Amino acid sequence: MRARAPLHMIKFLSAEWRELLEQNGLGNFEALWNLDADWFEEPNRCRGGWSGVCRIELKRPDGGVCAAFLKRQHNHTRSTLHHALRGEPTLQAEVRNIQRLAAQGIPTLELLCHGQQACANGRNALLLTKELTGYQPLSDLISPERIQQLGIARRRAIARAVADMVHKLHLSHLVHNCLYPKHVFVRLQDERIDVRLIDVEKARIRRSAWRRTLRDLDSLNRRAPNVSRTDRLSFLLAYLQQSKLDRQAKKLWRRLAGRMNKGK
Numbered sequence: 001m002r003a004r005a006p007l008h009m010i011k012f013l014s015a016e017w018r019e020l021l022e023q024n025g026l027g028n029f030e031a032l033w034n035l036d037a038d039w040f041e042e043p044n045r046c047r048g049g050w051s052g053v054c055r056i057e058l059k060r061p062d063g064g065v066c067a068a069f070l071k072r073q074h075n076h077t078r079s080t081l082h083h084a085l086r087g088e089p090t091l092q093a094e095v096r097n098i099q100r101l102a103a104q105g106i107p108t109l110e111l112l113c114h115g116q117q118a119c120a121n122g123r124n125a126l127l128l129t130k131e132l133t134g135y136q137p138l139s140d141l142i143s144p145e146r147i148q149q150l151g152i153a154r155r156r157a158i159a160r161a162v163a164d165m166v167h168k169l170h171l172s173h174l175v176h177n178c179l180y181p182k183h184v185f186v187r188l189q190d191e192r193i194d195v196r197l198i199d200v201e202k203a204r205i206r207r208s209a210w211r212r213t214l215r216d217l218d219s220l221n222r223r224a225p226n227v228s229r230t231d232r233l234s235f236l237l238a239y240l241q242q243s244k245l246d247r248q249a250k251k252l253w254r255r256l257a258g259r260m261n262k263g264k
């Protein structure tokens with residue numbers, strides 16, 4: 001009988017980060033797994049296991065601090081074609097998608113290390129990503145308190161930046177599958193606007209351009225109730241890279257509007 005390959009313990013994405021983690025006493029799977037840290041997000045208990053996130057601070061040799069987010073999972077798996085019986089940690093799909101997006105030039109989380117370990121009652125898995133310093137979720141920017149403070153020009157610029165990023169995602173045949181404003185992070189720096197995608201665990205390759213567009217734009221549209229009709233149109237035109245709506249674009253506009261009205 002062919003022996004099953006052992007689960008890898010931990011993989012570092014660069015020697016620099018490995019060294020920094022070792023300096024903080026976190027240079028191996030056990031140290032990261034057993035780290036006593038408050039939950040940034042309370043564990044999600046489902047799939048027969050749990051998954052939770054902590055924010056940690058790593059001390060740098062120069063006295064500075066680097067913040068990171070540590071996701072830990074126990075028996076939090078999903079069935080796939082290649083893991084139909086035992087399943088694979090949902091975290092592993094997130095790792096693949098972070099790497100896939102990075103390879104396509106789509107800004108997302110910076111992966112520091114990840115790994116899995118067999119335990120007495122299943123599997124543990126972890127993922128460490130660098131904090132997006134200076135970024136804020138799009139959901140905060142379009143809240144009732146903030147959206148009017150931005151001004152028309154700033155709102156349109158943000159809409160274009162987000163639309164360009166989603167357009168690039170879909171050109172890569174990828175659909176986010178959970179494209180909510182809280183999963184789009186934005187950094188405003190004078191005239192420059194940077195956008196990054198997070199929570200890419202559910203991202204998939206989808207060959208149908210129409211389905212990619214409808215799935216993600218509908219999710220984003222329905223969870224942005226404070227955005228005006230004019231700003232939505234500005235976003236759609238930027239996404240489609242058009243100056244005005246053609247016949248197909250009008251069809252999409254009506255479909256998105258209909259779904260939003262149906263959900264009210």
